[in-house]
Amino acid sequence: MSDRKISRRSFLGYSAASFAALAAADVLSGCATADKAQVKGTGTGAAAGGSMITGYFERFGIDEDIIRRALAAAMSKGADFADLFFQHRVVNHLALEDGEVNQAYASVALGMGVRAVKGDQTGYAYTEDFEPEAIANAALTAAAIADAKAQGAVADFRRIELPPSRYAVKRDWEDVRIAEKLPLLQSVNSALFAKDPRIQKVAASLADESGHILVARSDGLIAEDAQPMTSLAVSAIAEQNGRRESNFCSLSGRSGIELFSDEAVSRLVDKTAQRTLVLFEAVQPPAGIMPVVLTAGSSGILLHEAIGHGMEADFNRKGISIYADKIGKPIAKDIVNVVDDGTLPGARGSLNIDDEGNPAKKTVLVEKGVLKTYLHDRISAKHYGVEPTGNGRRESYACAPMPRMRATYMENGPHKREEIIASVKKGILCESFTNGQVQIGAGDFTFYVKNGWLIEDGKLTRPIKDVNLIGNGPKVLSQVDMVADDLLVDDGRWTCGKDGQSVPVSQGMPTVRVPEMTVGGQGSQG
Amino acid sequence: MTRETNGNPRAEMPLIPDATQDASAAENLLQTARRAVEVAQKHGASGALAFVNTVREVSVGWRDGKLEKISEAVTSGLSIEVYADGRYAAVSSSDMRPMAIEKLAVQAIDMARALAPDSFRGLADPKLLYSPRMERNLSLHDTSYGEMTADKRREAARLMEEAARDVEGKENIVSVTTNFSDTRSVVAGASSNGFEGFYRSTAFCPSAEASVRDPDGRRPEDYDYAYARIQADLPDLSSIGKNASRRALGRIGAVKGKSGKYTIAIDPRAAGSLLGRLMGPLTGSALQQRRSMFEGKEGEAIGSKLLDIVDDPFVMRGLGSRLFDGDGIAARQMPIFEAGVLKDFYIDTYYGRKLGRAPTTGSPSNVILKPGTKTQAELLRDIGDGLLVTGFLGGNSNGTTGDFSLGIQGNIIRGGAIAEPFAEMNLSGNHLEFWKHLTAVGSDPYPWSSRRVPTLVFEGAQVAGL
Numbered sequence: 007m008s009d010r011k012i013s014r015r016s017f018l019g020y021s022a023a024s025f026a027a028l029a030a031a032d033v034l035s036g037c038a039t040a041d042k043a044q045v046k047g048t049g050t051g052a053a054a055g056g057s058m059i060t061g062y063f064e065r066f067g068i069d070e071d072i073i074r075r076a077l078a079a080a081m082s083k084g085a086d087f088a089d090l091f092f093q094h095r096v097v098n099h100l101a102l103e104d105g106e107v108n109q110a111y112a113s114v115a116l117g118m119g120v121r122a123v124k125g126d127q128t129g130y131a132y133t134e135d136f137e138p139e140a141i142a143n144a145a146l147t148a149a150a151i152a153d154a155k156a157q158g159a160v161a162d163f164r165r166i167e168l169p170p171s172r173y174a175v176k177r178d179w180e181d182v183r184i185a186e187k188l189p190l191l192q193s194v195n196s197a198l199f200a201k202d203p204r205i206q207k208v209a210a211s212l213a214d215e216s217g218h219i220l221v222a223r224s225d226g227l228i229a230e231d232a233q234p235m236t237s238l239a240v241s242a243i244a245e246q247n248g249r250r251e252s253n254f255c256s257l258s259g260r261s262g263i264e265l266f267s268d269e270a271v272s273r274l275v276d277k278t279a280q281r282t283l284v285l286f287e288a289v290q291p292p293a294g295i296m297p298v299v300l301t302a303g304s305s306g307i308l309l310h311e312a313i314g315h316g317m318e319a320d321f322n323r324k325g326i327s328i329y330a331d332k333i334g335k336p337i338a339k340d341i342v343n344v345v346d347d348g349t350l351p352g353a354r355g356s357l358n359i360d361d362e363g364n365p366a367k368k369t370v371l372v373e374k375g376v377l378k379t380y381l382h383d384r385i386s387a388k389h390y391g392v393e394p395t396g397n398g399r400r401e402s403y404a405c406a407p408m409p410r411m412r413a414t415y416m417e418n419g420p421h422k423r424e425e426i427i428a429s430v431k432k433g434i435l436c437e438s439f440t441n442g443q444v445q446i447g448a449g450d451f452t453f454y455v456k457n458g459w460l461i462e463d464g465k466l467t468r469p470i471k472d473v474n475l476i477g478n479g480p481k482v483l484s485q486v487d488m489v490a491d492d493l494l495v496d497d498g499r500w501t502c503g504k505d506g507q508s509v510p511v512s513q514g515m516p517t518v519r520v521p522e523m524t525v526g527g528q529g530s531q532g
Numbered sequence: 533m534t535r536e537t538n539g540n541p542r543a544e545m546p547l548i549p550d551a552t553q554d555a556s557a558a559e560n561l562l563q564t565a566r567r568a569v570e571v572a573q574k575h576g577a578s579g580a581l582a583f584v585n586t587v588r589e590v591s592v593g594w595r596d597g598k599l600e601k602i603s604e605a606v607t608s609g610l611s612i613e614v615y616a617d618g619r620y621a622a623v624s625s626s627d628m629r630p631m632a633i634e635k636l637a638v639q640a641i642d643m644a645r646a647l648a649p650d651s652f653r654g655l656a657d658p659k660l661l662y663s664p665r666m667e668r669n670l671s672l673h674d675t676s677y678g679e680m681t682a683d684k685r686r687e688a689a690r691l692m693e694e695a696a697r698d699v700e701g702k703e704n705i706v707s708v709t710t711n712f713s714d715t716r717s718v719v720a721g722a723s724s725n726g727f728e729g730f731y732r733s734t735a736f737c738p739s740a741e742a743s744v745r746d747p748d749g750r751r752p753e754d755y756d757y758a759y760a761r762i763q764a765d766l767p768d769l770s771s772i773g774k775n776a777s778r779r780a781l782g783r784i785g786a787v788k789g790k791s792g793k794y795t796i797a798i799d800p801r802a803a804g805s806l807l808g809r810l811m812g813p814l815t816g817s818a819l820q821q822r823r824s825m826f827e828g829k830e831g832e833a834i835g836s837k838l839l840d841i842v843d844d845p846f847v848m849r850g851l852g853s854r855l856f857d858g859d860g861i862a863a864r865q866m867p868i869f870e871a872g873v874l875k876d877f878y879i880d881t882y883y884g885r886k887l888g889r890a891p892t893t894g895s896p897s898n899v900i901l902k903p904g905t906k907t908q909a910e911l912l913r914d915i916g917d918g919l920l921v922t923g924f925l926g927g928n929s930n931g932t933t934g935d936f937s938l939g940i941q942g943n944i945i946r947g948g949a950i951a952e953p954f955a956e957m958n959l960s961g962n963h964l965e966f967w968k969h970l971t972a973v974g975s976d977p978y979p980w981s982s983r984r985v986p987t988l989v990f991e992g993a994q995v996a997g998l
Contacts, residue, residue: 100647103821104886106647106648106650107647107648108619108620108647108648108649108650108653109620109621109647109650110620110621110622110643110644110646110647111621111622111623111624112621112622112623112624112639112640112643113623113624113625114624114625114626114627114636115625115626116626116627117607117626126600127598127599127600127601128600128601128602129601129602129603130601130602130603130604131548131603131604131605132605132607133548133605133606133607134607134608134626134627140548143547143548144547144548144605146547147547147548147604148602150602150682151599151601151602183646184643184646184647185646188646188647206822207821207822207823209821243821243822243823243932245822249933250822250932250933251932251933252823252930252932290935290960293791293958293960293994293995293996294791294996294997294998295998324595324596324707324709324743325706325707325743325751326706326707326743326751326753327751328749328750328751330751404605404607406601406603440928441926441928442926443925443926443927443939444926445752445753445925446751446753447706447743447750447751447752447753448746448750448751448752448753448783448786448955449750450925450939450941450955450956451925451926452925452926452927452939452958453926454926454927454928454937471935472928472930472933472935472936472937473937473960474926474927474928474937474938474939474958474960476925476926476939476956476957476958476996477956478750478956524788524956524957524958524996524997524998525958525996526927526937526938526939526958526959526960526996527937527960527996528960528961528994
């Protein structure tokens with residue numbers, strides 16, 4: 007049993023760890039419980055008997071009657087809102103080590119969660135048993151958050167129609183055979199070994215996921231989404247004169263196998279080789295305060311930690327974020343514009359709807375340096391009297407939703423990358439990252455730089471490695487004084503953790519300059 | 533430890549049937565695991581290993597004077613590893629109906645057959661396997677668990693919150709959240725070559741978090757918790773609430789110190805995570821994949837003589853205690869470091885075969901660092917001037933080279949005593965050098981973790997700040 011962590015800190019990881027831990031399932035196409043034959047009977051036409059309304063989940067025997075009963079049970083003790091979240095997730099994981107694809111993991115998760123809400127109080131229960139009685143019992147258990155008589159009734163159901171999916175796949179992962187996936191991993195392996203004789207070991211893995219969710223709410227809304235996800239992760243170990251170095255790169259998105267074009271795979275391989283081999287030349291930067299340049303792409307980790315978490319409205323509703331009471335106030339220079347965007351096509355952090363059934367939008371956090379909007383779930387939107395922003399997310403049916411980021415990035419600014427580097431007399435440039443963490447209330451945050459460069463007299467002079475940077479969110483953000491025009495949203499496998507729940511996210515940034523941050527290097531400045 | 537607030541004590545009648553309730557639950561799960569193995573064999577697997585578990589999890593949260601959240605569920609999981617035609621695959625699912633299990637097993641076999649053969653894959657050596665005749669009572673299951681009620685949990689959470697607000701400086705408290713959660717789990721496993729095992733366990737976790745207002749605009753937070761298998765082992769709950777708010781209030785006015793080399797003491801609550809980073813590359817997988825800084829270093833001194841660590845799966849009521857591991861291998865005690873010298877690795881069956889070494893076990897159980905004789909206060913007196921690290925913030929550790937760089941917070945040590953708090957600083961070094969400077973360990977191992985680590989003192993640590 008792992009140790010329990012209770013800190014309110016949130017973290018972001020470029021998850022090398024999610025291999026065996028994740029419910030990984032493979033060719034387990036389709037149904038974990040019911041027979042696929044059932045699906046054929048419904049699909050088209052006649053919504054009679056409520057069959058259309060539950061869409062994909064009808065194959066598991068979920069119909070309008072079950073939903074109505076469960077919502078009524080959840081509302082039966084005086085809750086003012088209730089919702090049901092049905093989820094079916096099939097995950098496959100294939101791994102190559104020592105030249106062979108010889109490990110496969112697959113998992114199926116099928117379950118539903120019931121939430122009863124009274125004000126800002128939440129009752130939650132979940133079950134993997136789809137018998138109507140089990141679902142109703144879960145609903146009654148959640149209902150116990152309230153202790154009065156039923157007040158609201160369940161409204162008439164209406165299924166919301168979504169615009170075309172932001173992540174339609176050419177072919178469902180469930181229809182892609184293992185034999186089609188093997189060459190991908192094998193080509194990564196041989197291409198990487200061909201790069202350089204110093205490369206000693208290559209590990210590669212391909213994960214794919216077919217996810218379906220259905221949200222049904224006491225206000226009558228019913229929404230459904232198909233949420234594919236995939237990632238290709240590569241790690242390399244190289245040796246030179248008895249020294250060893252390793253590195254890790256990944257490519258991920260809400261996409262089908264088409265994400266892994268020859269070109270994309272070859273970029274991933276190049277990046278992995280380059281970022282591993284350069285470590286032999288790399289040094290530890292000095293310890294202390296210095297100017298920091300963050301290059302375009304995964305540097306968005308700065309935003310995720312320095313402002314993103316602090317803008318999640320649950321922390322502000324409770325008054326425990328350093329950004330509480332700062333809406334409408336200037337917090338950065340006017341060249342700084344930050345958004346959290348659920349609408350990017352195929353991005354890992356994109357959503358059509360959030361896990362409360364709200365359409366996912368592009369939400370402006372900072373506009374011309376002024377703090378604009380928190381990231382809301384339903385409870386916080388109601389608290390603040392605003393429209394939900396589509397940030398109510400959860401790890402799975404076993405968890406109640408809360409405000410979470412999607413794709414967080416800074417918009418382009420007026421400067422050029424070269425001009426930013428040239429402006430630094432002595433500092434560092436950060437290129438790739440492994441993870442970050444923040445304290446919501448104190449605002450202190452860190453991120454770990456895997457690859458970077460020393461900047462001396464405006465020039466990149468020596469590679470650096472393995473160093474943690476630490477700063478205070480509002481302080482660092484207010485200091486950002488140069489923003490380039492080269493915005494890039496990173497396509498790595500980023501996973502965000504908060505209160506024990508992990509969700510996939512994206513992040514991006516143009517090249518920026520922070521005049522001073524504490525660099526956790528070794529040795530003195532000199 | 534809790535008291536009834538309203539009405540008469542009553543037995544809890546959960547709406548969601550508690551499948552962990554009876555002692556027979558474990559044997560039922562064992563039947564399911566056996567069936568999964570048999571079905572896999574029937575469909576062509578040469579070998580199979582299955583684990584089944586059921587967990588009941590209940591949690592109550594309290595915030596700022598009222599109930600905030602209740603949550604309850606009973607969930608199940610089944611995993612099957614199959615070996616077929618010299619190939620390997622693993623599957624898992626929450627659906628344990630016989631039809632579904634059969635389908636899952638068939639799919640696992642189909643999946644394995646699509647892969648490359650792997651001569652190193654196979655079930656663990658039968659001589660190493662656990663069987664129920666090796667059972668010993670580790671007291672992992674609290675027989676009074678069934679007496680826990682919704683009211684008792686609410687009262688526990690309420691009491692912690694009330695206590696948190698009853699401390700000096702309480703006017704600076706912004707928010708307090710408390711939680712009482714408990715679980716009862718049953719796990720069973722079986723393999724086609726003779727492994728069988730099952731056990732029930734419980735866990736109780738009261739926790740409190742407090743946020744406070746710092747005059748400089750920051751809202752520092754901190755927390756406290758306990759985590760125990762047996763409810764009677766929990767401390768007085770009000771102390772958890774009070775510790776959380778006192779710790780948070782103690783963060784007010786945090787400063788950033790100068791960069792330099794310091795003598796540092798690491799508080800037991802934080803020390804476990806640093807030890808975890810040292811021990812991560814001790815796995816067979818890291819060794820075989822050449823990602824371990826410990827390669828070729830068995831028998832060498834990695835740390836000072838005070839680095840003395842045993843992996844002990846048989847700690848009574850221990851949070852990491854177990855009878856068998858994920859390969860079905862019977863648990864045993866194992867020295868990891870003796871007087872600083874590296875003695876053994878965490879090697880599972882697969883990587884053991886790849887490395888040509890006997891397997892030990894694939895993952896840590898209880899990690900026990902031998903305590904010293906001095907209290908933390910005595911150690912701080914000996915240090916005189918330095919830093920007491922009470923928490924880490926982010927950072928990472930490179931298991932291939934040993935380099936690490938971690939955000940730290942805590943208190944300045946001045947004149948042998950705890951002085952003002954510090955924040956926004958960073959500790960860095962290389963494990964292969966750093967642990968040689970472990971100059972003292974406390975008598976205070978942390979009780980609420982499977983890593984029982986006391987206060988650790990290091991000299992000459994590189995810290996970044998101003």
